[in-house]
Amino acid sequence: MKKTTVTDNDHENVQALAENLRDTIGKFVRAVRCQAGTPTTAQGETLAFLERNGPASIATLAENRGVKHQSMRLVIAKLEENSLITQTPDPKDGRSQLITLTRKGQAENATARKARTLWLSEVLSTRMSARERTLLGEALPILQKITGLD
Template structure:
């Protein structure tokens, strides 16, 4: 393996473990409900078909998830102005608040982990790495 390939594999491994640690220890659910709410926050209102495709589930499965979330007040279906037969799935204020609370809980867990394991110099190193990782993440937007 080349140096770049070794670095890529190390990053893949540690970022995956980091994400799993946050999911396991932060007091937030990692289930269809939470993932659907987060997806809608990232994309904005979308059709059920696009939501199912984006989440990698069947249309029928997504309809069931949406029906449950709508009945609990997390999202709502609004007529699609481009397709009068269809609907767009929108987050409600309750759904937006839930996403904000989940993000806050995850950030608090990460902050506690940083404070418990890193000195200021190490935290500065991590801070410097954020824009570099962002540059890679932004490739997905292109």
């Protein structure tokens, strides 16, 4: 296998690409959420995490969001008040509770996801050419590779 040598110039180009990609994707995510009327919140992100990963402890949820346990307890209390989650004893640790999405919580996630998809579909069909949509489709495997979803 041929060994590649990274020059200082290559390194600078990669750093610039990484910064531009990070900035652009961040703006993209914020724009989709904002324009679709589903702005990010601690509650929304917690519901999405539970949907992706299944039941979790408050400690796990706090760690995922990078907040203190007490802060996550406030988020969980609000979600429970709105019947979006339930708490049940953790069978592996009787001192801990597992947080689980309710059907209402699942529906809330689905509604937000649908709103974002509809807004993005509208933008792609009205503001992008067929060629631009093709290019975006071709770039998805690269982005998936970066995020480990491939």
